[in-house]
Structures are given as structure tokens and as C-alpha cells.
Amino acid sequence: MAHVTVKGLVIRETDFGETDRFITVLTAELGKIEVLCRGIRRRKGRLANAVRLFCYSEFTLYSGKSYTLSDAETDMSFWGITSNIEQYALCCYFAELVNLSADSDDTSGGLLPMFLRALYALDRQKRPVQTVKAAFELRLAADLGYAPDLTGCAVCGQAECETWSFLLENGALVCSDCRKRVGGTYFDLPQGVLTAMRYIVSCDGKRLFAFAVSEQTGRQLGQICERYLLFHLDVRCTTLDFYHSLFQMESEQ
Ligand SMILES: [Zn+2]
Incomplete structure (x- = not known):
């Protein structure tokens, strides 16, 4: 041996x-x-x-x-993580995602540094769980081949619009004029959320968790990134249900 x-x-x-x-x-x-x-x-x-x-x-x-x-x-x-239930639950969810995604050799190379940086951002830098979660989910989706195209309207090509929509199924931006003509599952995409998503998919991996957003933007960003990743991975994570149950308990108290 x-x-x-x-x-x-x-x-x-x-x-x-x-x-x-x-x-x-x-x-x-x-x-x-x-x-x-x-x-x-x-x-x-x-x-x-x-x-x-x-x-x-x-x-x-x-x-x-x-x-x-x-x-x-x-x-x-990162033992501090295990003494904070929200951070711990989030890292268990990351671990489940990585477990699901890490089989192929070409992606495992990027998953390890991203997971280590997420642990560091939570444990040492005290970054908010909501933004670390959103950045991890969207960047993971992009690394697995589901990078959204956030440059401009996927239908007419225009680059400026006051009220963008994000099409879940193919990760595309659609302007307000074209939205009426294209079916699918849409999210309204305020400018702050779009800016954060562009940052997450294009920044240097070392700076992935180094951004801040308002509470409302963080909430919308979180919903979109989670739905987008899980739609494309086509999985249901029990660890994510547990993570959400913590916030449900908080709001019920
Ligand atoms: Zn358009």
C-alpha cells in the first residue's frame, strides 16, 4: 500500500x-x-x-x-463557523452543493479555493451570510457552465434599460419592450441587483465576497441567485431547507 x-x-x-x-x-x-x-x-x-x-x-x-x-x-x-448556527447551516449547504458538483475533475480545481474563501469571509471577515450565499451560488452556476449573459437585452440587443427582467431558464436579460413578447419565468432586476450579479460573475475569484449591498438588494439578489442555481442543477438540498428554517424561526419570534 x-x-x-x-x-x-x-x-x-x-x-x-x-x-x-x-x-x-x-x-x-x-x-x-x-x-x-x-x-x-x-x-x-x-x-x-x-x-x-x-x-x-x-x-x-x-x-x-x-x-x-x-x-x-x-x-x-474554521471552528468559529460551528458555533454560529446560521454560518454553520450555510456551510453545510455549500458542502452539499460541492458534493453534488465536484465529481468532474475540471470543476473541482476551482471549487476548493472558492469554498475556502467563503469560510474565511464568514469566519474571519464576518461578511453577511446572505451576500456570501448569493455570491457562492451564482459563481458556482457560472463555473459549472451556466454563466448568465448580463450584457444587454437577449432579444433586441439594447444595452440600456430602466427596468430589466432576468429570464431564469436561460440566464438572459430582457428589456421592458421585449418582455411582453417572450414567455418564461422572470425576475424584475433592479439596477443594484444587476450590478452585483455582474460583479459576481466577472470579478477575480479572490475578491468574490468583497462587496456590499443594501438589505433590500441583498434580499432580491439572494432569491434570484438561489433560484437560478437550483433550477440549473435541478436538485433540492435538504441543507438549504434547514438554512431557511432558521430565518423563518427568527421572523416568527
Ligand atoms: Zn429588448
């Missing part, structure tokens, strides 16, 4: 047996891998901490038919 050393982010834990655990690790070199951690639930200290959810660690693995943990050392931890 050969040893491999690889850095990666733990995005899922699944306990089994009395003391064992499978972890799913997102890596740059190997994509998404499953690692068997024998006896880890009995352990405390350095090794146990390095394989916790949302830890970015250097793993030494036995590589045979599958990967088995030999050793691990924490590189970056």
Missing part, C-alpha cells in the same frame, strides 16, 4: 461502526475523495481536530483500493 500526502478540506463526515468515520475531502490534486478514519471517534487532540468538518488539513493516507487515514495536520481551521 502506497502513502500519499494531500491537502484538502473536510466537507462531510459519516460515522459508522463503534468508533470509525468516513470523511469526504475536497482536494486540488485528487478532486473529491472518501477517506476511512479508523477509530477516530475514540481519539482526541491533534489528529481528531485535523479531520473535523470544515478543517483544511494536510492528510497522509494509505492509498490502495480506497484511502485510509494515516496522519493529518491542521493547516487552517
Whole structure:
């Protein structure tokens, strides 16, 4: 059995047996891998901490038919996330999205840095969960091949309009004149939301979460980015239902 050393982010834990655990690790070199951690639930200290959810660690693995943990050392931890229920719920949703998307090698290269930056933005920079969520969703959609075309009206080509609409099915802008002639699911797109969406799809990935919007713009942006991503991925995420339930509870209190 050969040893491999690889850095990666733990995005899922699944306990089994009395003391064992499978972890799913997102890596740059190997994509998404499953690692068997024998006896880890009995352990405390350095090794146990390095394989916790949302830890970015250097793993030494036995590589045979599958990967088995030999050793691990924490590189970056985001334990603050686990003590904030909204941040934690959001990161579980990101992890589910990444789990769904990371199978193909060509996309896994960009997912890891984006996930790490999202964790950093929430944990260290205290960026609002709503804007981090919207930026992650829209940029993920774009990276998976569903980049919206936000340059001008998809029908008549005009670049200026007071009241844009966004067509969910094909990620296109439509001006107010053309909207009457084209069917589909539309969102009204105020200028502030359009500006934020243009920023999210075109900015340097390092600056993805470095923008601010008003509360109302953030709310509209959030609805559009979520609907757009889930429509194109064609999935329902249980972790997203849980995330929304937190805000429902808040508004009911
Ligand atoms: Zn038009």
C-alpha cells in the first residue's frame, strides 16, 4: 500500500461502526475523495481536530483500493463557523452543493479555493451570510457552465434599460419592450441587483465576497441567485431547507 500526502478540506463526515468515520475531502490534486478514519471517534487532540468538518488539513493516507487515514495536520481551521448556527447551516449547504458538483475533475480545481474563501469571509471577515450565499451560488452556476449573459437585452440587443427582467431558464436579460413578447419565468432586476450579479460573475475569484449591498438588494439578489442555481442543477438540498428554517424561526419570534 502506497502513502500519499494531500491537502484538502473536510466537507462531510459519516460515522459508522463503534468508533470509525468516513470523511469526504475536497482536494486540488485528487478532486473529491472518501477517506476511512479508523477509530477516530475514540481519539482526541491533534489528529481528531485535523479531520473535523470544515478543517483544511494536510492528510497522509494509505492509498490502495480506497484511502485510509494515516496522519493529518491542521493547516487552517474554521471552528468559529460551528458555533454560529446560521454560518454553520450555510456551510453545510455549500458542502452539499460541492458534493453534488465536484465529481468532474475540471470543476473541482476551482471549487476548493472558492469554498475556502467563503469560510474565511464568514469566519474571519464576518461578511453577511446572505451576500456570501448569493455570491457562492451564482459563481458556482457560472463555473459549472451556466454563466448568465448580463450584457444587454437577449432579444433586441439594447444595452440600456430602466427596468430589466432576468429570464431564469436561460440566464438572459430582457428589456421592458421585449418582455411582453417572450414567455418564461422572470425576475424584475433592479439596477443594484444587476450590478452585483455582474460583479459576481466577472470579478477575480479572490475578491468574490468583497462587496456590499443594501438589505433590500441583498434580499432580491439572494432569491434570484438561489433560484437560478437550483433550477440549473435541478436538485433540492435538504441543507438549504434547514438554512431557511432558521430565518423563518427568527421572523416568527
Ligand atoms: Zn429588448
